[in-house]
Amino acid sequence: MLIGRWLGRIERINQREDLRAIANDPHLLADLGLTREQALEQADKPFWR
Secondary structure (H helix, E strand, O other), rough: OOOHHHHHHHHHHHHHHHHHHOOOHHHHHHOOOOOOHHHHHHHHOOOOO
């Protein structure tokens, strides 16, 4: 259980880093249905949320 929670947190950290990395690419954001502001807002969330 503890390992699963930590793995989930690591996955969220990685996803948020990826969002930050594509925040300036309008084509990739459009594929996700996000604006730059939405992507950065998600990327700025703490890993525990």
